[in-house]
Amino acid sequence: MAKQDPEIYYVPEKSRKPILMALAMFLTVFGAATTINHMSGTAIFPIGGYILFAGLVLFVTIMFLWFRTAIMENLAGLNNEQVKQSYVLGMSWFIFSEVMFFFGFFFALAYVRNFAVPWLGGEADLLGTMRQSTHDILWNGLVTQWPLMETPQQAVGGASQQLIANNGEFIGPHASMSFPGWLGLFTWLPLWNTVVLLTSSFTVHIAHLHLKNNDRNKLTVWLGITVLLGITFILLQYIEYHEAYNQYGLTLQSGIYGTTFFMLTGFHGFHVIMGTVILLVMWLRSTIAGHFSPSNHFGFEAASWYWHFVDVVWVCLFIFVYIL
Amino acid sequence: MSESHHPTGIKRWLYTTNHKDIGTLYLWFSFLMFLVGGVMALVIRAELFQPGLQLVEPNFFNQMTTMHGLIMVFGAVMPAFVGLANWMIPLMIGAPDMALPRLNNLSFWILPFAFFMLLSTLFMPGGAPNFGWTFYAPLSTTYAPPSVTYFIFAIHIMGASSILGSINIIATIMGMRAPGMGYMKMPLFVWTWFITAYLLIAVMPVLAGAVTMMLIDIHFGGSFFSAAGGGDPVLFQHIFWFFGHPEVYIMILPAFGVASAIIPTFARKPLFGYHSMVYATASIAFLSFIVWAHHMFTVGMPLVAEGFFMFSTMIIAVPTGVKIFNWVATMWRGSMTFETPMLFAVAFVILFTIGGFSGLMLAIAPADFQYHDTYFVVAHFHYVLVPGAIFGIMAAVYFWLPKWCGKMYDEMMGKVHFWLSFIGLNVTFFPMHFVGLAGMPRRIPDYALQFADFNMISSAGAFLFGFSQVFFLGIVLQTILYGKKARSEVWDNPHGLEWTLPSPPPYHSFTQPPQVTMAHASPR
Structure with missing residues (x-):
């Protein structure tokens, strides 16, 4: 195919990747559902794990091939300004959808802290309304606090004593991850996590500036530092989770504090892992394949946008999950 | 290269990157789901034909109401509108195709897999989801059948499909307009879809979050929705309706766009108040984010x-x-004719208004304590969805089918279909207002004797409506196979770029940017 005339629109050839990607997504979720039901003892058949694995392998393979095709098209000069703009718009709105995903979990956190937990503990909610009988009849003895160290179930004397349907054992933690006071500030892991991630947002920006100046060596160094900082964050987060589970008794099952804590930080951590992999791919593309030019590097820019987004989510987490 | 311009056989449909092919796939898929969901509705209406339990077990009845809702919302209405967007937006803004054609194909092909998975739950031990399409916790968590896990993941990938499709539509509208096609010159169908796509990207991830929280509560010991751990089942309702209320506008805004295209054509007048239409659509979208708790x-x-x-x-x-x-002002003193698309569009305006008014009644919090969870609510949302969303889609199909396939449908048959549907839906849903106000609850397979007559009428209407959609299938097939050749313009002096192309349009609509003149841009 010849280079595209900017006055003529470009539409890609038909491709078998999309439908294979849809198949991969189906195998992944069908396998995941079967595996999860198997863990809970209600599986329809036992080989869900293999389906899940096959789905993930196909997913990663197609994703690799799809991105490779997109990169090759760009290098071959097939992408006119309009196609490039489509990728820019696509990435921007994808990040917006990610923002809304996290919004749902922050919404849940705000609701339980300002409404559900005060009601259960017999206190006024954010708007001054009380649910006295809920507390007196169902969860008598519960103290409103955040982090919620004793669950309503514990407050009434365990799962066998609660008056509504039992849906599991919820045992509160002995210690929380919240701000430990100024004395413990420098041994508080979340602070270091914040420092690491904010620094990495800064270093990826420096890498971007060097790419624009076509200073390849500095690009390699600063992007490499960013990847290392990302890996550091993941390690610190692993240490934090290990501490939470083994020393604090803080788990996904330890009531609403543990549930919101692990879901919010867990999804964020998953996004950091994805972001680190993406940045690593950018580093490999830049150093090994020599991709990117000062004027044509949207792959890199999209990766850095994603990284900044992950950073902003962390700042919200640091404020709403750890400090307040 | 030449092969890609005239692809044939099954691979054309599996591997396509063409907005028209993908639009066609979406429309046929949504029609199939419309029939599947419709059969479930008929199971419900057959059971409710008489008081007492006749045909199905209560648990299966609940599975039918749940699956009917899910399939109609996510399988019929939404994909149909995405199909219309795929077909029409590139034609209307003078683009060659959608902005991200391969992503477009992925968005479609996720859906058959997702609905295969959702429908397969009907055959699983414990049966399909039976907790209503709103899947409130703890019905959907503590008391759910094991198949709920498959339901959760089906929702996840349907959501991915919607988000990817919407990103594509927004990127197309923002980046692919022909020179001269400014934002305030876009046809209203494009505008309403622009805002709809924004709503979808904003709320589908929240739905994904809601089902993820369910998954964590059911299988991993989370306590989002259980008070014993400090959570709250009502939290589920807040999160669900934060998604769910914008969702109902997602299902109606594109229909507003369709009506705004059809009514000026058959009134032979420019659309009245183009700018106010755009601002009204944007206001509705904004307000949809701050009204969710009126469901609760x-x-x-x-x-x-x-x-x-x-x-x-x-x-x-x-x-x-x-x-x-x-x-109404567009129709005022217009040279009106009533071809089938116009009949559907006028019925849309009148009947959607009825649904809107019953919505206002439901919005009055003290009065809602009487209406809540009764058949009045069922009557309300079926009046906005059937003569609203579904009639919008039907109107669009009759309006643009001659453009799509180059053949004219049979006007007489179209009118018969319209009147059968119109009578069928009113006979079905109007009596529900009365039984609802009198206190008949939703989602119960049996009812007190005083509701018997109106329920029998409703059921008869439902079967009439269902039959008339099979008739519709016949009309579409007859048009495609034996229809008379349609002109490029199809109608009398219609407005917009899509009518400048031949019927059917070439495989790649505009290979070069067309010149947008005042004759094609809105407002006229």
């Missing part, structure tokens, strides 16, 4: 919240009223 007035919210959500809901009547006024 009886759940025990703080009084100040009841008041806030009551008034914010009523404010929506203002921009909606602007739209109704504009459509």
Whole structure:
């Protein structure tokens, strides 16, 4: 195919990747559902794990091939300004959808802290309304606090004593991850996590500036530092989770504090892992394949946008999950 | 290269990157789901034909109401509108195709897999999801059948499909307009889809979050929705309706766009109040984010919240009223003719208004304590969805089918289909207002004897409506196979770029940017 005339629109050839990607997504979720039901003892058949694995392998393979095709098209000069703009718009709105995903979990956190937990503990909610009988009849003895160290179930004397349907054992933690006071500030892991991630947002920006100046060596160094900082964050987060589970008794099952804590930080951590992999791919593309030019590097820019987004989510987490 | 321009055989459909092929796939898929969901509705209406339990077990009845809702919302209405967007937006803005053609194909092909998975739950031990399409916790968590896990993941990938499709539509509208096609010159169908796509990207991830929380609660010991751990089942309702209320506008805004294209054509007048239509659509979209708890007035919210959500809901009547006024003003003293698309569009304006008014009644918090969870609610949302969303889609199909396939449908048959549908739906849903106000609850397979007559009428209407959609299938097939050749313009002097192309349009609509003149841009 010849280079595209900017006055003529470009539409890609038909491709078998999309439908294979849809198949991969189906195998992944069908396998995941079967595996999860198997863990809970209600599986329809036992080989869900293999389906899940096959789905993930196909997913990663197609994703690799799809991105490779997109990169090759760009290098071959097939992408006119309009196609490039489509990728820019696509990435921007994808990040917006990610923002809304996290919004749902922050919404849940705000609701339980300002409404559900005060009601259960017999206190006024954010708007001054009380649910006295809920507390007196169902969860008598519960103290409103955040982090919620004793669950309503514990407050009434365990799962066998609660008056509504039992849906599991919820045992509160002995210690929380919240701000430990100024004395413990420098041994508080979340602070270091914040420092690491904010620094990495800064270093990826420096890498971007060097790419624009076509200073390849500095690009390699600063992007490499960013990847290392990302890996550091993941390690610190692993240490934090290990501490939470083994020393604090803080788990996904330890009531609403543990549930919101692990879901919010867990999804964020998953996004950091994805972001680190993406940045690593950018580093490999830049150093090994020599991709990117000062004027044509949207792959890199999209990766850095994603990284900044992950950073902003962390700042919200640091404020709403750890400090307040 | 030449092969890609005239692809044939099954691979054309599996591997396509063409917006028309993908639009066609979406439309046929949504029609199939419409029939599947419709059969489930007929199971419900057959059971409710007489009081007592005749045909199905209560648990299976609940599976039918649940699956009917899910399939109609996510499988019929939404994909149909995405199909229309795929077909029409590139034609209307003078683009060669969608902005991200391969992503477009992925968005479609996720859906058959997702609905295969959702429908397969009917055959699993414990049966399909039976907790209603709103899947409130703890019905959907503590008391759910094991198949709920498959339901959760089906929702996840349907959501991915919607988000990817919407990103594509927004990127197309923002980046692919032909020179001269400014934002305030876009046809209203493009505008309404632009705003719809924004709503979809904003709320589908929240739905994904809601089902993820369910998954964590059911299988991993989470306590989002269980008070024993400090959570709250009502939290589920808040998150669900934060998605769910914008979702109902997602299902109606594109229909507003369709009506705004059809009514000026057959009134032979420019659309009245183009700018106010755009602003009204944007206002409705904004308001849709701050009204969600009007679905939960009886759940025990703080009084100040009841008041806030009551008034914010009523404010929506203002921009909606602007739209109704504009459509009526467009018809005012026009040279009206009533071809099938116009019949559907006029019925849309009138019957959607009825659904809007019953919505206002439901918005009054103290009154809602009487209406809540009764057949009045069922009547309300079926009046906005059937003569609203579904009639919008039908009108669009009759309006643009000659453009798509180059053949003209049989006008007489179209009118018969319209009148059968119109009578069928009113006979089905109008009596539900009465039984609802008298206190008949939703989602129960049996009812007290005093509701018997109206239920029998409803069921008869439902079968008439169902039959007339099979008739519709016949009309479409007859048009494609034996229809008379259609002109490029199809109608009398219609407005917009899509009518400048031959019928059917070439495989790649505009290979070079067309010149947008005043004759093609809105407002005229």
